[in-house]
Amino acid sequence: MGMVGGGPGAFIGAVHRIAARMDGQIELVCGAFSSHPEKSKQAGEELFLDPGRVYNSYAEMFEKESRLPKGERMDFVSIVTPNHLHFDPAKMALEHGFHVVSDKPMTFNLDEAEKLKAIVDKTGLLFCLTHTYTGYPMIKQARHFIKDGKLGKIRKVYVEYPQGWLSTPLETEGNKQASWRTDPKKSGMAGSLGDIGTHAANLAEYVSGLKIVKVCADINIVVPGRALDDDDAVLLKFDNAASGVLIATQIAAGEENCLKIRVYGEKGGIEWKQDDANTLLVKWLDKPAEIIRTGGPGNYPEVLFNTRTPAGHPEGYLEAFANLYRNFALCLCAGLNHEAPKPEWLDFPGVEDGVRGMLFIEKVIESGRSERKWIEV
Amino acid sequence: MGMVGGGPGAFIGAVHRIAARMDGQIELVCGAFSSHPEKSKQAGEELFLDPGRVYNSYAEMFEKESRLPKGERMDFVSIVTPNHLHFDPAKMALEHGFHVVSDKPMTFNLDEAEKLKAIVDKTGLLFCLTHTYTGYPMIKQARHFIKDGKLGKIRKVYVEYPQGWLSTPLETEGNKQASWRTDPKKSGMAGSLGDIGTHAANLAEYVSGLKIVKVCADINIVVPGRALDDDDAVLLKFDNAASGVLIATQIAAGEENCLKIRVYGEKGGIEWKQDDANTLLVKWLDKPAEIIRTGGPGNYPEVLFNTRTPAGHPEGYLEAFANLYRNFALCLCAGLNHEAPKPEWLDFPGVEDGVRGMLFIEKVIESGRSERKWIEV
């Protein structure tokens, strides 16, 4: 694979590389790691890359790589830049025939998202959007459990993603991660909503199998001087008449990343949280709650397929991330071999999730500004 | 004390009696336990009461007890009937000179609540509303902690009270507790909102020291055929510009009573949940989280005053409930002795909390029906 972004000082680029590398199927062969050529070069050296394949720009990379012989050139590109730099490299990669893995949110705005979807649809190339949390085995267990009807008709979805790291104006203190995330020119129309709220929304839809159709949002800027939201709460309506609550905040001082989801149906409910990622709690109306554990009794085969160790050896964020890359790579290899991918390989978020994410952002921000209670998605 | 309600088949009456009895200061001496005289009589027998002080109606009880000599007659009455039977006995008790402990919500509607407040104010008698959860030591710790400014300015309040017991139409199957709670003639304009939502709202205000000033509510009837809400989610605005989310639901299948509150300020946050009631988690922006435990290091004196055992001997719901009765009784005794109560004795919910609770119900239900986003409280 090649990489766009992820140079010195970046966080998520290194995570993508570990995830891609974990299962021994994917090799990083080239990159345009920074808009500063020296920084890109430095990153390439640290990654033991052939200097000839460390590029000054992604435009250069796509062009030169596409001229390399098949089997030698990169198979796909991984885009790990800030939001405003997702669309252009993705579009260009696809137009040069490369499959794409992109960080989320997919684009800067909904318009770009729809355009990108059109290109993906037209080229027929693979597109993976790294909504990491869908890669957790127990999240997949929950999804299959609900799909199987174990909980009966779904009635309620609570999802929350509380963080505290933006409780102070870090962006004024030279924190690179804070700076672009709070900058409307780089982040888009949303702050915390785009950064973590879309993860929560995507997770809610992935687990419940439902679609959000209406939102009513309280969108706040809590830290003075900030231009984008750092705190969000959204009432939700789903397409089967279930309702829900989504919380995303970056000013819950003292919180780390304890993304949590609860879904209740007629017969029971499930609960999962990232801090105890290998446990799925299943609660029942009329019998004792059960604890399903990664790799333990009761796992669906599709879940076991996404684990690497026997039950009790905790797998974490990087393994969840690696599941996305692994499944994407399996599909890619199947394509190279002109074989049909197995159904479980197709289990990674794609361009459709990306469009829904951007739609969600636009509608929630609209709701936040509106005096009307419900906005349709 | 005397008791109105709490006869055979009732749940909360027995709880009140245990709570009142726990600290050896309060003795049940009379009661009108049911609108059916035989049932009242039966309850009186089971409680070893003097048959002459087991009454056929609360009207009879107030009249006859008030004619007994001081020191012999009951000092106060505890009202543990369904909501529609709170106001009349409370009013009558006060008018006969008896102090009152009442279950919540305080009355059937806001109008009654305001009238009752006027009577309490006029008579100068004591009134305790049993918002039980404020009786927990760690809830008091959280309140003092926040009042002390330890968290800085409060920014966010999340409170939730998920139950699952009304996931099916129990009220059609002869369940007495379900029946009156889902009956608008007995419960009032709200179902789960009145039953548990008011507990959550009261707790949010008690702990944060803030007042709810605006609400935006999603009020649902999930179980078909029900006349009152069984599922609520409310966005909140507080008087210091903090915002919040309140969840109260009785259709979260598999949930018991895990009332939970989180409050975040500029410097950190607190977290408490009833399932682990003797733990207060304190999270900090810049140092490790701390675990404050009932009776352990760091407890405020006012908190220790509300515990009965050394740290590590779990105290629960009944002890929290007993704290309300104990503090109420201490104030009552002080009054009898013409002494000023100590400040920590005054720590029980009163008629003002009751008025706010009824106001909260009216405004949230109004919001639930409105197309406008925010309704002022």
Added chain:
Amino acid sequence: MGMVGGGPGAFIGAVHRIAARMDGQIELVCGAFSSHPEKSKQAGEELFLDPGRVYNSYAEMFEKESRLPKGERMDFVSIVTPNHLHFDPAKMALEHGFHVVSDKPMTFNLDEAEKLKAIVDKTGLLFCLTHTYTGYPMIKQARHFIKDGKLGKIRKVYVEYPQGWLSTPLETEGNKQASWRTDPKKSGMAGSLGDIGTHAANLAEYVSGLKIVKVCADINIVVPGRALDDDDAVLLKFDNAASGVLIATQIAAGEENCLKIRVYGEKGGIEWKQDDANTLLVKWLDKPAEIIRTGGPGNYPEVLFNTRTPAGHPEGYLEAFANLYRNFALCLCAGLNHEAPKPEWLDFPGVEDGVRGMLFIEKVIESGRSERKWIEV
């Protein structure tokens, strides 16, 4: 009831009174609360007792009470003194025809224990030893579960009672609780082993239904200058060939009272800890673990009989303690009414548990001093 001990400065006396009072069946009518008559008098006043029934000594109490007419005199006595003052009042009470509730360990040494058992057997009076932890509903659930064979043959028992409060020589600083517990003249031959180790051993036998038949002990005095053990670890063998480990320590700095027990059989295991007393974890070899909750689905009727509130309202230490008193009182009333007690009423620790406890202490202390590995019990 009457009480021996529990005067000013005592801890466990107040706990006994709350526990006895909780269910409205037992009334404290007299006491000899201290060896200092003024202190006894003071306690009596604070407890609103008839001054004529506050005695200067237990000898006086037993004599005078036994001369009162039946129905007026106390029915039983509760002994809440330090260990060296258990046997004599218990013996005297029984000889005067009074039933007895006694704190644990039952006596000062095994010899006293055997004598007391003989007296109880001869008089046919009721005797309750307050091994409080057997009063927890989920402990009873575990016992019934195992008795039912749900786990198959039992193979392993781990029980631990870690405390930290004696990590420093509190007994030299005027701490009354520490002073008598570390004094061989008051506590007996064991320190932490008698204070908490016997609770752990009793719990292990109660839950597993097995008897300890061999011990191998590491008995330590960790805090310099102490005469009795403050830290114990014991390897156990049970009568069905299962083995186990018992830990009791009072120098685990930072620990409160998190008594914990795990029992494993061929098919699965159970886990309970006092800090989460309303949860029983049931783990299975071949299916997901289950969470059984006080009052929730799957509770045995005998367990529900020992709860006071619906599931999710946490019951704690005082309620567990009250279950002992309640069951004892039910048996006592049955006796007064010449009726047979129901089987579930007989569920409280008795004189046989007391003898086993003293035997356990003697054998474990012997093992601690021995170079031989195993000592038979």
Added chain:
Amino acid sequence: MGMVGGGPGAFIGAVHRIAARMDGQIELVCGAFSSHPEKSKQAGEELFLDPGRVYNSYAEMFEKESRLPKGERMDFVSIVTPNHLHFDPAKMALEHGFHVVSDKPMTFNLDEAEKLKAIVDKTGLLFCLTHTYTGYPMIKQARHFIKDGKLGKIRKVYVEYPQGWLSTPLETEGNKQASWRTDPKKSGMAGSLGDIGTHAANLAEYVSGLKIVKVCADINIVVPGRALDDDDAVLLKFDNAASGVLIATQIAAGEENCLKIRVYGEKGGIEWKQDDANTLLVKWLDKPAEIIRTGGPGNYPEVLFNTRTPAGHPEGYLEAFANLYRNFALCLCAGLNHEAPKPEWLDFPGVEDGVRGMLFIEKVIESGRSERKWIEV
């Protein structure tokens, strides 16, 4: 690197490969994956290896690789075979000039261990023993915390490793993992003690900084027909007079891999368990307990060095494992560059730990068979 073992059906080999690969510093270049040449070949193909470097035996591998030019041949070998096949390949690798990573226990018996140590000492080559659990960030935090004297003098160590997977005679049902572990010819003199007890002992010494000097063991064969222990409990004495308890069992039906350690000193204690691997609980005698989290406030620099993501993104077993490989590789590279390794790079278990592990096994098994209480280590 090259690999010995880890062919089809193996578990730990795949784990080693993921761990080695994670940080992008180590590439698998050759292997002798099985004693069956076809299986070795198959493994090599699945791993995309040059067929010319997939060997039929480790002897062949060491010989042929050592003849390759420097820079081309493997730098070190990873040995992931059953215990009886650790010593010979390790010895041979060292004698051919290759550094070694070996799974634990280090050898088949103590004699081999001492011989291996002599060879390592003589050759001056690097040797890493994969006591994985020392790779967890919060374990390193605990070690540094204790080393720093934060807990005062250490008094007590509890370590436990309960598993349930050998509750039934899986070895008779064709389970490969169970078969060699229960076979004295492959596993050595110990079963569960060698498999997981040595992990627990190593962890206890690593975290506490103490050495075990005496043991008193209860060694059991619980599942009938087994030749080696499947259940162990050991009383411990440390070189500073602290005492401890070690539990290792594979018949705790329903348990996974919840390795847990608690260490108490004069001022407080620490608690860590693998199921919540990113949390270190620090308990204090006189102030609230603290929760230290991987990557969060209070982490030592040496701890942060062993994390890959910001706080709240759970890292697990594979990351802990990778820390061993990463630190080993950093030292190896430093050696290649004739530079001194940084102190934090030296933090991986070595040959000395291996000798202690084998000594521990021998002495504990001896104790299990002895009638004497304490055996010196």
